[in-house]
Amino acid sequence: METIKMEIITGRTGSFRIGNCLIITYTLPSGNLILLDSGAKSYDPLPAYLDERGIRVTGVIHTHLHEDHIANDRLLQQRYGADLYASVSEIRSSADPERVLQELGLAGWMGENYREMTAPLVFTSFPDRENTLTIEDCPFRLVPLPGHSTGHTGIITPDGVFCVGDALLSDFSLENARAPFELDMSKAMDSIRRIRREDCPYFAVSHRQVVKQSEIRRLADQNIRRLRELCAETASLVEDGMTEEELVDIAAAAREIHRDYRNVFFDIYIAIREELEYEIRLGRIRAEGEGPGRRLFRVQPRG
Known part of the structure; x- marks a missing residue:
């Protein structure tokens, strides 16, 4: 069984992996955790790891609500009462799973799986505009990055780590993705340009890698070039x-x-x-x- 290993990126912002999915974390002054998305697959050993260390996940801030970003939401909400945050338009989509299934073209077992995952969840909304979500006096900047989904949002932790979700492809995805999904290609490219302009010390990309400020322009330019190709x-x-x-x-x-x-x-x-x-x-x-x-x-x- 794989073990969880939490690593520090900078300050109170860290990460751990579930399979090939990189989860970004922020440790609150209380010692509890905020997660930025909850992973691509449900992972039952996660509560045992947290309980052994006396840690609770009190909130999950979502970049968006596609299936591969909410897999542990139900577990965390039921066990810890974690608050689940997402943009208004993403919540509207999740409240109407048929809309998401239509947008993504999902059918069969994937569609049923998505309905099962989202049905019991309760979300708290934030506006579809740039704003700040403050938890325990810790401000998280929320930056609209539409394109991959209607209400996709970038999240900047109080330490300045910019979690861009699926608005930017990692080096691995650039090399291996045969058809990267974008709901709106023009908006996706505009969001990549928005990321390129941000002055942050670290960027968490596609839940696969963390890159420094010095690398973000190269990666953004490669993303736009690849999508155009x-x-x-x-x-x-x-x-x-x-x-x-x-x-x-x-x-x-x-x-x-x-x-x-x-x-x-x-x-x-x-x-x-x-x-x-x-x-x-x-x-x-x-x-x-x-x-x-x-x-x-x-x-x-x-x-």
Whole structure:
């Protein structure tokens, strides 16, 4: 059985891993913990680790409410009465799981799993704008970073560690993700630029790595470059008259993604469709009709 090892990033801000998921923590003056998201899988040994050390998790501040960021919410709320915080629009989505399932294209066992995870949870909202959440006189800055989800939020701890959630891909994800999920590609790129401008000593990225200020511009630029490349690759596969459904299948096959393949955390096909939408908004592709059967056409550049 894997063991939990908590490490300090700076000041009272630390981290520990559950599987390949990096959880950011902040130790309050009382000695109890605030978590920034609660992990990608439920982890029963967590309470035993905390209880042995006399630690309680009194709150979880969420970047967003996708399944891979809330897996231990129920456990922490039931055992410690932990407060669960998220933006208004994220809570609105979780209160209507069907909306999330539709946005992410989830179906079958994943959809049922999400309903089961969110149904008993009680959230406290914060506004969909930049603001501060203060817990035990400790201020957490909340920075809207929409794109990956409607109400995705970055969280800056009192020590200045910026947890950007899934608004920025880690080096690992840049190398390995075949179709990074963005609900709105344009907003996602704007959020990456917003992260790039922030002057913080450390950034926690995609729950996989912590990078220093000196590295964030490089990583942000690589993220934007990679997302643009993927969108351009999808657009390059368009043949006049092709349906959207045909394009998505071809793009998925080009990335060696099979139709029956489903990533545990999001739907590959929804991600590729948003790449297409981005190219349509840029005017490089023209679409006629609605839905998966609409016809696609290349737009010839002027001059």
